[in-house]
Amino acid sequence: MKFFFHSKKGFKGYRIRRQGAEIEPQEILLDKLVKQRELEISERRLEVPLRKRVLQTFFIFVLILLFLIGSKTFYLQVFRGKELTLLAEKNKERLSPIRTSRGVIYDRNRTQLVFNKGAFDLICEKRDLPWEKRQRDQVLRRVSQVLEKDVENLKREIEESDLPRVLISENLDHTKLILLETEIASKKIEGFLIEENTVRDYVEEGTLSHVLGFTGKISQEELEIFEDYSIADQIGKGGLEKFYERDLRGKQGVFKIERDVKGNIISKEILSTSESGKSLLLHLDFELQKKIEKELSKALRESGTKKGIAIALDPKTGGVLSLASIPSFNNNLFSKKILEEEWQELKNDPEEPLFNRAISGIGYPTGSSIKPLIATAALEEKIIWPEKRINCQGVISIENPYYPQIEPKEYRYHDWRIHGSTDMRKAIAESCNIYFYTIGGGYEGFGGLGPEKIIKWLELFGWGEKTGIDLPEEGQGILPDIDTAWRLGHTYHLSIGQGAFSTTPLQMVTAFGSIANGGTLYKPMLAKELLDQNKNVVDKIASKILRENFVKKENLEIVREGMRQAVTSPSGSAFILNSLPVSSAAKTGTAQTSKENFYHSWVTVFAPYEDPEIVLTIMVEEVPGLQMVVLPVVREVLNWYFSLRTP
Numbered sequence: 001m002k003f004f005f006h007s008k009k010g011f012k013g014y015r016i017r018r019q020g021a022e023i024e025p026q027e028i029l030l031d032k033l034v035k036q037r038e039l040e041i042s043e044r045r046l047e048v049p050l051r052k053r054v055l056q057t058f059f060i061f062v063l064i065l066l067f068l069i070g071s072k073t074f075y076l077q078v079f080r081g082k083e084l085t086l087l088a089e090k091n092k093e094r095l096s097p098i099r100t101s102r103g104v105i106y107d108r109n110r111t112q113l114v115f116n117k118g119a120f121d122l123i124c125e126k127r128d129l130p131w132e133k134r135q136r137d138q139v140l141r142r143v144s145q146v147l148e149k150d151v152e153n154l155k156r157e158i159e160e161s162d163l164p165r166v167l168i169s170e171n172l173d174h175t176k177l178i179l180l181e182t183e184i185a186s187k188k189i190e191g192f193l194i195e196e197n198t199v200r201d202y203v204e205e206g207t208l209s210h211v212l213g214f215t216g217k218i219s220q221e222e223l224e225i226f227e228d229y230s231i232a233d234q235i236g237k238g239g240l241e242k243f244y245e246r247d248l249r250g251k252q253g254v255f256k257i258e259r260d261v262k263g264n265i266i267s268k269e270i271l272s273t274s275e276s277g278k279s280l281l282l283h284l285d286f287e288l289q290k291k292i293e294k295e296l297s298k299a300l301r302e303s304g305t306k307k308g309i310a311i312a313l314d315p316k317t318g319g320v321l322s323l324a325s326i327p328s329f330n331n332n333l334f335s336k337k338i339l340e341e342e343w344q345e346l347k348n349d350p351e352e353p354l355f356n357r358a359i360s361g362i363g364y365p366t367g368s369s370i371k372p373l374i375a376t377a378a379l380e381e382k383i384i385w386p387e388k389r390i391n392c393q394g395v396i397s398i399e400n401p402y403y404p405q406i407e408p409k410e411y412r413y414h415d416w417r418i419h420g421s422t423d424m425r426k427a428i429a430e431s432c433n434i435y436f437y438t439i440g441g442g443y444e445g446f447g448g449l450g451p452e453k454i455i456k457w458l459e460l461f462g463w464g465e466k467t468g469i470d471l472p473e474e475g476q477g478i479l480p481d482i483d484t485a486w487r488l489g490h491t492y493h494l495s496i497g498q499g500a501f502s503t504t505p506l507q508m509v510t511a512f513g514s515i516a517n518g519g520t521l522y523k524p525m526l527a528k529e530l531l532d533q534n535k536n537v538v539d540k541i542a543s544k545i546l547r548e549n550f551v552k553k554e555n556l557e558i559v560r561e562g563m564r565q566a567v568t569s570p571s572g573s574a575f576i577l578n579s580l581p582v583s584s585a586a587k588t589g590t591a592q593t594s595k596e597n598f599y600h601s602w603v604t605v606f607a608p609y610e611d612p613e614i615v616l617t618i619m620v621e622e623v624p625g626l627q628m629v630v631l632p633v634v635r636e637v638l639n640w641y642f643s644l645r646t647p
Contacts, residue, residue, distance in 0.1 A: 094125075097230050098253030098270070101533070102198060103277035105212060105240060105248075107286040108321075108528070110535070114212060116198040117335075120177050121232045122147070122169040124158055129191035139189050143168070146179045163220070167231045168192070170217060171199060171336045195232050199335040200241070206328040207293055210356040211284065211471070211526065213239020214334035228252065237334065240280060240526060243470050247530060250277030278538060281529040283319025288312060288641060293324050295636045300326065300620065303629045306351050307621040309358045309505045310633070315513040315612045317543045318522025320469070327353040357621075359506045362475040364619065368431040368573075369508060369589030369602045370458075370497035372515060372559045374449070375424055377457035378439040379555040383449055384424070386558045392419035392434040396443055398488065413437055413492050428562025429572045431588065433496050440495025441488050451482040451491050460550050461511040462521055463503050467546070469524045477503045497589060508604060509617035512587075514547075515563075516606035516615050519556055521547040563587050564609055574603065576631050581643040583609035586634070590626065598622045603630040607638055614641065 105113045122143075130136045140158075144151035147169055158166050172180065172194075183189045200215050202208065215234040223229055228251075235249075236242035253274035258266045292310045300308050312321040327349075333342055346354055355361075378384050394417065397410045415433040419426070427435035442448030449457075458464060464479035480486075480494060480501040493499035506524060514521040523544040530539040563585035566572040574586035589602035601623045606612040616637065618630045 094257045095254055095271070096257060097233075098255055098272075098274045099197065100250040100252050100274040101276045102200075102215075102234070103248040103250065103279035103531075105280045105282065106531070106535075107282050107284050109285070109287075110281070111286050113203055113208060113282075113286065115201040115203075117201045119171045119197045119199045121167060121195050121197050122172060122180060123193050123195050123232060124166040124168050125191050125193060126158060126161075126164050126166065127191075129158075136191075139191060142183060142189050143180075143192060146176055146183070161220075163223075163231060165231055167217065170197070170232070197232050197234070199234065200332075201335065202331050204290065205330045205332050207290060208284075208286075209239070209328045209331040210325045210358065211239055211289075211323050212331060213237060213241035213243075213472075214331040215241050216334050217337070238331075239471060240282075242472050244280060244527065247278045248280070251275040276533050279531040279533075279535070280527050281531055281537075282526050283314060283317070283321060283528050284323070284526055285312075285321050287645060288637075289322045289324065291640055291645075292322050292633075292637055293326065295633045296324060296326060296618065296620075299629050299633045303620065303623055303627050305620055305623055305629070307357065308619065309361065309621075310616070310618045311358050311505055311509045312617075313509050313513050313522075313524060313615045315516040315522075315606060315615050318510075318513065318524050319528060319543070320524050320526045321614060323358050323526070325355070325357045327351045329353040356471070356473065357505070359469060359471055359504060360473050360475040361504055362477050362502055364502050364505070364600055364621075365499070365591040365593075366497035366503055366508065367589030367591030367600065367602055368433075368497055369587055369591075369604060370495075371428055371431060371436055372563060372587050373457060373461050373511060374436055374440055374454065374495055375428055375559050375562065376461075376515075376551055376555060377449055377453060379424075379558060380457070380551055381449060381453055383447065384439050386424045389421045389423050390427075390435050390438050390446075392422050392432050394418040394434070396434055396437060398443075411489055413489075424558060425562040425565050426569075428559065428587065429565035429569050431566075431573050436495045437492045441491035448491070448495075451480070451486060451494060454491070454494055455479055455482065460547065461514065462546060463507050463511065467506055467510050467524050468544075469506060470526050470541075474506070475504045477501075477507050497591060505617055505619050508602070508619075509615055512604045512606065512617065513615045514551075515556055515559060516585075516612040518553050519549060519551050520545055521550070560585055560609075563606075567605075574605065574631060576628075577605060577635055577638070580607065580635065580638050582607050582638070584638065585609050588631070593622055595622060598624055599626065601627070601629045603634055605634050605638070607642070614638075 102116055104115065107113060130139060140154055141151050144154045147154075154168070157168070169176075177194065180189070180192070181194055184192055184194065202212055202214070214237055216237045218226065218229050218231065218233045218235045222235060223231065226235070229235065236245040241248065251274060254271045256269045256271055292312070296308045296310050300306060306327060308326045310322065310324045313319065314321055329346055379386070392415055394415045395412055397412050399410050413433070416431075419430055419432040419434070422430070422432045422435050424435075426432070437443060438446055438448060440448050440454060441450070458479060464477050466474045466476050478501050480490070480499060490499055494501065510521065510524055523546050525541060525543065527541050529537050529541060532538050564583070566574045566586050566588070567577045567584050569575065573588040577584050577586055584605050584607035586603060586605035591600040591602065593600060599622070601620045602617070604615065604617040606615040616634060618633055620629045623629050
């Protein structure tokens, strides 16, 4: 295509008509040039030069801004450089635990009593949450929807924690676990991760709760004490789980994770390897434990009572063969996160199922169970000889030595029946109060032990102090304060196991263990050995002797013979045990309580008599009336133990 441009001459002869005049073509071009020039002049008139003061102010502002930026940079680099560098490194490098397998627990026959179950927890890494508020809120809403948790509570939980890692939810169910893993993998909920953990699964819920204890998530306060734990760790909260925490837990390893600025993992490095926890092999006989709890629970139902205790020891080692405290509780509730209503129900239960009466119950007068210890003290202190007879007519009367002019002019101390002429063996067998009033406090010219010597011998048998059993929260018991308004009547009451003193059932069975074995007081122990993961013995937990040779064997033999006669004599207090397949010796006790016509019912028995293998103490609290509650339990348990149990 060709374009042709006409010269100026070419426009000659052309005219544009308008009203009143004609326009030459060249005038159109000249008019455009004039307008363009006028426009340029008008634009130049709008360009007003800035004042000098404005320029100076702007320049000073820029200088101040640069100074502030430079100062802040200098401060951060020079004064906080190391700190910020460390923070940056920490944000870049994360140390995470390598979880180890917690040791388990076996009874003496290697029956496994606790298992480890896999579980998964949701953890919030606060450092990895989105910085932008809108994105962070969106992530938290997603998490709260999956967990069915109020989003504001979730925010508060994260913000109020001082820790960089916050445990959000433990023991996730399968549905929530799958949803969360999917969301995390797709990076829709940044700052959250799933950690694998284990929880405890205890056999026979409630049967061994006070012995085994339970585990639970470590609290923030405990984290400050146990620095090598992490927020998702389980820690022993009671029983053997707590006492042997360090052995059962083992040692966790540590690995380092390095991330880039986007949070992607660059590398992983193991800094220390983990060591599996050791397992416990106990003295405890699980089948015996179940039999005792079955028979004791039956007796409680039949007698209309709710609280009972039973402890069995091996008198040759001090090993605890069984330890039962009823009522008990389901320790599996604590393996998962116990619900608030479940916790409140347990905590507020008037029967106190969380309380281990066997080792912590210190409010128990012993009744006549104390008499073999009083007899031993009298023989050792040469207060009486075994064949010395005291005539029991059912009551003794003591003139009021303090205020003889006012009533009552005499105090009367009763027996539960008339025993007639009584020596020491018969006094133990038939539980004669008059005999023990006399050797304890004295009567009609016969000097008694007195309170100081009685307390001395109770202490030698381990009363008034902790035994040291390998369980937490053991009670100490209470011995009487003889310095405060002590009178003869108090000594009489103490001599038959009444008054302002008490012992724990564990102290009772431990003391009788020394009578059964001929004079050695052992520290009671549940754990016997530590095992590795292959069940090989790595450490033995040796028996510990608390006291030995503190009483003459010939004196103990007199006491043992009295306890044996309690079983063999038709008038003995434990005659129903004479039908057992092995020989046995026993002492019963009926202790008054603060509730009228309610008694604590005791019995302690050891068998076989010639070479004891077991010492068993059973006590039932607040039995209405003088019911025979504990002896049938002993008979059923020992009959099974020595003849009916499956080998």
